[in-house]
Amino acid sequence: MRSLALTRPWLVIAALFLVRTCAADSKTKKYPQHSSKVHWKKEGECARGSCSGFHPDENDDCVSKCVSSACYAEVYESEPMEPGEVDRVRQNRFNSCVRKEQDEEARRLAEERRAAKANR
Numbered sequence: 174m175r176s177l178a179l180t181r182p183w184l185v186i187a188a189l190f191l192v193r194t195c196a197a198d199s200k201t202k203k204y205p206q207h208s209s210k211v212h213w214k215k216e217g218e219c220a221r222g223s224c225s226g227f228h229p230d231e232n233d234d235c236v237s238k239c240v241s242s243a244c245y246a247e248v249y250e251s252e253p254m255e256p257g258e259v260d261r262v263r264q265n266r267f268n269s270c271v272r273k274e275q276d277e278e279a280r281r282l283a284e285e286r287r288a289a290k291a292n293r
Contacts, residue, residue, distance in 0.1 A: 211275055212268070215240050231256035237267055244270035 219239035224232045234254045238245045248267045254260060 209272060209275060212240070212271055228256075233258070241267075241271050241274055244274065 216236050219236045220229065220232060223239050224235035227235055234249065234256070237249060237254075244267050247270055248263050254263075
């Protein structure tokens with residue numbers, strides 16, 4: 174009887190610890206998303222358009238080429254992906270390249286707007 178009374182506080186502590194760890198997992202992420210809205214919209218357009226003839230599980234190579242031919246050439250051209258292949262390292266390099274392209278394009282457009290506004 175006494176050993177049961179001694180184990181109960183440990184059960185309470187274990188339950189509290191479990192609740193705390195579950196609550197910690199449900200916090201919102203404080204880091205930015207990996208792909209921008211522009212990027213995934215472009216991927217969707219490519220998947221529905223020029224790459225619609227491929228099975229969705231096997232169209233990654235076509236979609237990558239459609240999203241950015243320059244980044245595709247930099248990352249995948251020397252060794253194209255096989256249908257259904259998943260290569261996280263090259264995918265991350267490709268996504269980084271596309272983000273850089275999009276950031277440069279956004280900067281260029283902002284500078285053009287500023288220049289047009291200054292010329293008024």
